[in-house]
Amino acid sequence: MDTRQAIRQQMRDARRALSAEQQTQAEHQLATQLVNFCALKQLSRVALYLSFDGEIGTKAAIQALWQADVQVALPILHPFSQGHLLFIDYRPDTPMRCNRYGIQEPQLDCSAVIPLAQLDAIFTPLVAFDSRGNRLGMGGGFYDRTLASDHAPKAYGLAHPIQEQRALPVESWDQPLHGIITSDKIFEL
Numbered sequence: 660m661d662t663r664q665a666i667r668q669q670m671r672d673a674r675r676a677l678s679a680e681q682q683t684q685a686e687h688q689l690a691t692q693l694v695n696f697c698a699l700k701q702l703s704r705v706a707l708y709l710s711f712d713g714e715i716g717t718k719a720a721i722q723a724l725w726q727a728d729v730q731v732a733l734p735i736l737h738p739f740s741q742g743h744l745l746f747i748d749y750r751p752d753t754p755m756r757c758n759r760y761g762i763q764e765p766q767l768d769c770s771a772v773i774p775l776a777q778l779d780a781i782f783t784p785l786v787a788f789d790s791r792g793n794r795l796g797m798g799g800g801f802y803d804r805t806l807a808s809d810h811a812p813k814a815y816g817l818a819h820p821i822q823e824q825r826a827l828p829v830e831s832w833d834q835p836l837h838g839i840i841t842s843d844k845i846f847e848l
């Protein structure tokens with residue numbers, strides 16, 4: 660198993676091992692962090708994602724951002740451009756479906772697609788991060804392809820503090836983050 664794969668395995672196991680209580684607390688702390696961050700940076704339209712596999716919970720943050728009048732978009736797996744994401748405007752009544760990985764995503768509605776250039780920031784999931792803004796994801800390259808676009812806004816990773824690694828191995832295609840937001844800290848780069 661290569662180093663990246665080994666780190667993925669270790670970090671996915673560690674975040675899945677957090678208790679329900681720890682997960683709930685982290686989710687609420689993250690919501691406060693994100694609302695404050697969006698207010699400070701004057702972000703009015705941001706991409707988030709629905710968590711799975713022990714990822715820090717985003718539901719409380721989405722509710723809190725809606726309350727604060729921040730528009731939220733969610734990624735869906737692109738219907739024909741393999742390995743790419745599309746971002747869809749997400750509202751309380753948006754019809755959802757389960758994608759190939761078992762993650763909830765909005766049903767494709769072309770009129771609700773938000774072009775990258777219209778997003779003020781993208782908050783990304785991640786498996787591991789380091790203090791330089793390097794990000795290791797699930798291995799699909801979805802966010803690397805998205806963030807490689809000239810139209811991509813700044814990207815901030817969301818994570819549990821335990822997902823920090825001292826120094827991640829970096830590949831040529833990896834897109835560094837502009838910051839990482841955890842339940843107890845904001846790293847800005």
Ligand SMILES: Nc1nc2c(c(=O)[nH]1)N(C=O)[C@@H](CNc1ccc(C(=O)N[C@@H](CCC(=O)O)C(=O)O)cc1)CN2
Pocket residue numbers: 708709710711714734760762784785796797798799800801802
């Ligand atoms: N919540 C969330 N949504 C997201 C991502 C994410 O990391 N988190 N993604 C970030 O890119 C995209 C989905 N990428 C994913 C890539 C691999 C696997 C996964 O479970 N891989 C299995 C193998 C499954 C298979 O091949 O069928 C595995 O590694 O065990 C899941 C999601 C888009 N949406």
Ligand SMILES: Nc1ncnc2c1ncn2[C@@H]1O[C@H](COP(=O)(O)OP(=O)(O)OP(=O)(O)O)[C@@H](O)[C@H]1O
Pocket residue numbers: 784794795796797798799800801802803804807830832833
């Ligand atoms: N901009 C790109 N164009 C084409 N292929 C890419 C690009 N970025 C990444 N890839 C490919 O995607 C594959 C997976 O990359 P990597 O392991 O870094 O994904 P990841 O960051 O862990 O996953 P994700 O972004 O989905 O969470 C690699 O084989 C890489 O070659």
